[in-house]
Amino acid sequence: MKSKVKSTIVFFLCIILIGFLAYSGAYGVTLGGYELKPLGQVINKGLDLQGGVSVLEEVQGNNVDQKTIDRTVELLSLRVNKLGVSETVVAREGQKRIRIDIPGKFDAKEVIDGVAKTGELKFVGPDNKTILTGKDVKDATASIDSQNGNKPTISLELNSEGAKKFSDATQKFLGQKIAIYLDNEMLTNPQVDAHITDGRASISGGNQTLQEAQRQADLIKSGALPVTVKPVQVKTVGASLGANALPLSILAGKIGIGLVMLFMLLYYRLPGLIADIALTLYVYIVLVAFANVNVTLTLAGIAAFLLTVGMAVDANILIFERTKEELKSGRSIKASIDAGFRRAMSSILDSNITSIISGFVLYNIGTGSVKGFALTLIIGVVLSMFTAITVTRTLMKLVANIGWFNHIKTIGTFGVHDFRKGVVK
CATH class of the missing domain: 1.20.1640.10 (Multidrug efflux transporter AcrB transmembrane domain)
Known part of the structure; x- marks a missing residue:
């Protein structure tokens, strides 16, 4: 009982x-x-349930290694996130193709032009001449600098070639500003406060939040795509x-x-x-x-x-x-x-x-x-x-x-x- x-x-x-x-x-x-x-x-909903644009990109060239394609996928993901659209999908298909699904966007041309173009990252001096490009940037991260009033800071690491160029530029433009552009959009315009010779620089100041600093760091890191991609299929729902x-x-x-x-x-x-x-x-x-x-x-x-x-x-x-x-x-x-x-x-x-x-x-x-x-x-x-x-x-x-x-x-x-x-x- x-x-x-x-x-x-x-x-x-x-x-x-x-x-x-x-x-x-x-x-x-x-x-x-x-x-x-x-x-x-x-629950995330796909394009066929809420509409949007699907673009299938193909990497151009015959001798592209898998590491380069994986890097391209990563950079395209950063650019998709730049659009501010949630539930996006950037995934590799087959050997040389990458699918980009962006729900809620219905202008296929805007997506192709804004996301999948090769793009250009450049550091421009006060004389309007390009100092560095995306190929010179090895890494970019954002963090809180406790020694600078707990302000968000972007840390840059350049490759050996970029470090030499940057050393010459920071010596030449000490006390002046070097602007950073991505696809002709200015990301930041910091002032040079020191002669930097080791290829490691930090960008601080302004009223940006850590999230905004991380976004800028991601865009700087994404730079230019390492290969050319071409849309082979575009579908709009x-x-x-x-x-x-x-x-x-x-x-x-x-x-x-x-x-x-x-x-x-x-x-x-x-x-x-x-x-x-x-x-x-x-x-x-x-x-x-x-x-x-x-x-x-x-x-x-x-x-x-x-x-x-x-x-x-x-x-x-x-x-x-x-x-x-x-x-x-x-x-x-x-x-x-x-x-x-x-x-x-x-x-x-x-x-x-x-x-x-x-x-x-x-x-x-x-x-x-x-x-x-x-x-x-x-x-x-x-x-x-x-x-x-x-x-x-x-x-x-x-x-x-x-x-x-x-x-x-x-x-x-x-x-x-x-x-x-x-x-x-």
Whole structure:
């Protein structure tokens, strides 16, 4: 009796917790001044869900090493961040191509001209002559200078050739200003206070914040691209198309998940209800994972997510069918549940591991939306195993301890009825 009461309390606490998580994920909640935003607001959305510009750039030249291409990707990312657009994607595709996805921007020419052009970083003296270029800059970082009133400072490190040029310039223009330009935009215009011979300089002063100093340091470091890139594919998704795609995708997801839950409830009754509760928690956990690992959700990603929902339910079906076989052999409810999970485990692991392997292959050789599909699939499959093996099993044992599996109306086609005794074996 004590065990039954304890199981009842724990079961309903689990239901309340899962219900709270589902509600907070769908609508958001505010607790003690801390706000939990709806997951729909915090998950990154791809171009096909909100519109924007996608540009596929190709590195020109035949003898470009991989280190140079990786550096180009890094510099393009810095330039994309300069646009102030969130949820941008700069990723390498194949050997010599780089995809730039910028949601919320609809002027493809502006994106190409402002991000993917070769660009020019230059240090210009008061005589309007160029002293250094981006090729002379080795590194640039921002920090707080405790010896200068805790003001943000940009530290520059030049290569050997740049150090020689800068030494001559700082000696010539001591007490004057040397401006730093990127693509004809002045970044900063500091005054030369010392003759610098070691190629290490610092820029301080002004009212800029550390964040602004870091932005300038990133732009100085990005400098000119080490190679020429040329757009080979430009795609613009209109805002209206993206706005229509998102609600339709959400509706399709609700219908799909709803039909799956209805089938489980009608066919398996109480075990089906438990599977639906576990599925609700699964949906919440997956969406939280998407938000925390910065997955950019696309239409292909939504398709992969719905596919993993079906796989999560499939694991429950395997467990229930194995449990049913144990019930037919005359075992008790609790023994059948344990044996059902144990016997279904190999099938669940086999099917899910093969799906994960397929996901890794697609992620490594795929491009664009294929990568998004693969990443969503991998995350979903891993978490579906967790909910099926852990959550469903825990809830099933709690319900068995309460005694709700002892009536044929709660089990339906799930169990085997012994009409002579009037109980489920």
